[in-house]
Amino acid sequence: MALRASGWGNARMAKDVDTKLRGPQAYELTRRTVDAMERHGVWPTPLNFELWLHYVCEPEGPLAREIDRLLKAGEPFTETLTDELAAQYLPKAKLNEEIRDAGDLLSRELASVAKAMKTAQASSAAYGETLADVTKELDGGEPPSIGRIVDTLTTATRKVQAENETLEQQLKESTAEVARLRTHLEQVRRDATTDALTNLANRKAFDEELERAHEDTAKTGRPLTLAVIDIDHFKSFNDTWGHQTGDQVLRYVASVIGRIGAPPRCAARYGGEEFGVIFPGESAGQVRAALEEIRKEICSRTLKRRSTEEDLGTVSVSVGLAEARPGESAHALMERADSALYVSKRSGRNRVTVSEDIADAA
Numbered sequence: 001m002a003l004r005a006s007g008w009g010n011a012r013m014a015k016d017v018d019t020k021l022r023g024p025q026a027y028e029l030t031r032r033t034v035d036a037m038e039r040h041g042v043w044p045t046p047l048n049f050e051l052w053l054h055y056v057c058e059p060e061g062p063l064a065r066e067i068d069r070l071l072k073a074g075e076p077f078t079e080t081l082t083d084e085l086a087a088q089y090l091p092k093a094k095l096n097e098e099i100r101d102a103g104d105l106l107s108r109e110l111a112s113v114a115k116a117m118k119t120a121q122a123s124s125a126a127y128g129e130t131l132a133d134v135t136k137e138l139d140g141g142e143p144p145s146i147g148r149i150v151d152t153l154t155t156a157t158r159k160v161q162a163e164n165e166t167l168e169q170q171l172k173e174s175t176a177e178v179a180r181l182r183t184h185l186e187q188v189r190r191d192a193t194t195d196a197l198t199n200l201a202n203r204k205a206f207d208e209e210l211e212r213a214h215e216d217t218a219k220t221g222r223p224l225t226l227a228v229i230d231i232d233h234f235k236s237f238n239d240t241w242g243h244q245t246g247d248q249v250l251r252y253v254a255s256v257i258g259r260i261g262a263p264p265r266c267a268a269r270y271g272g273e274e275f276g277v278i279f280p281g282e283s284a285g286q287v288r289a290a291l292e293e294i295r296k297e298i299c300s301r302t303l304k305r306r307s308t309e310e311d312l313g314t315v316s317v318s319v320g321l322a323e324a325r326p327g328e329s330a331h332a333l334m335e336r337a338d339s340a341l342y343v344s345k346r347s348g349r350n351r352v353t354v355s356e357d358i359a360d361a362a
Contacts (some may be wrong), residue, residue: 048082050086092332112170117168197247210276224280227287227320227337228321228334228338228341233272234267284321291352292352321337337355
């Protein structure tokens with residue numbers, strides 16, 4: 001059974017599913033997924049559940065079309081078929097497969113180099129034995145045959161030279177292949193930690209960077225500030241103008257946020273229309289001015305629909321800001337930033353709220 005090619009809509013599909021699972025319809029989608037699996041006799045393993053969740057969330061997507069084709073053909077959903085579907089259509093599984101393939105290629109390349117070096121080592125040892133035999137013959141009592149000795153040395157030398165040239169060429173090719181694999185693995189690593197739509201860090205990379213920054217703050221006592229940014233009324237915008245235009249808005253907002261998120265800071269799309277920025281070594285007072293600037297910039301521009309040049313109006317963002325406290329966990333810091341964001345939303349949106357200011361007011 002051969003699977004049909006899906007193309008690279010996979011990253012977009014995963015992004016849409018992730019967005020839906022962070023909304024009010026998440027539990028309904030989960031129930032529908034379990035019902036669909038039970039209806040078709042598919043066991044609710046974690047991998048099966050992920051595949052069928054995509055099937056339910058994106059009924060017109062490439063994975064859903066492939067599953068419909070397989071159902072129509074009466075294909076049983078075996079473990080092997082599930083693995084093939086995951087490798088073809090789930091971005092995470094595809095990345096894991098690419099990493100595994102690159103690792104296998106690297107292992108084969110290193111084994112080939114090791115074999116060539118072993119062959120060269122044996123050749124050098126044989127050449128050494130030939131030289132030793134010639135030395136014994138020259139030291140012997142009988143007059144040596146100079147012509148035969150020269151022929152022996154010439155033949156042995158040519159053989160070693162040829163094998164060394166082969167080894168040198170193989171090492172050169174292997175060096176180039178290892179460099180190519182290193183570049184490929186670096187690209188895979190970037191893909192695994194980058195949001196496909198906005199090119200900012202994704203949630204996985206954001207969570208890891210927040211943990212690292214938090215550990216550094218605990219050790220050094222340097223300040224750490226976290227900002228959570230959410231696009232105001234984004235669902236309404238999507239419902240009015242469609243997801244493609246909504247994606248344009250996400251990319252626009254991300255481009256502005258990304259300018260203040262260069263290392264050592266970290267800007268990420270945390271999920272849906274929500275972004276996060278980590279500010280290691282900076283206090284909330286220092287960070288607030290930068291966030292006010294990007295807030296003003298985002299809402300100052302009138303957006304146009306790319307396909308028709310139609311005016312879309314303006315968008316704004318709400319921001320929640322929190323500075324790490326001594327002994328506070330990274331999770332607690334994130335919760336305070338989220339709470340500050342909620343205050344910004346509840347207070348009229350299009351504003352920056354600092355968690356410490358809420359506490360002072362209380």
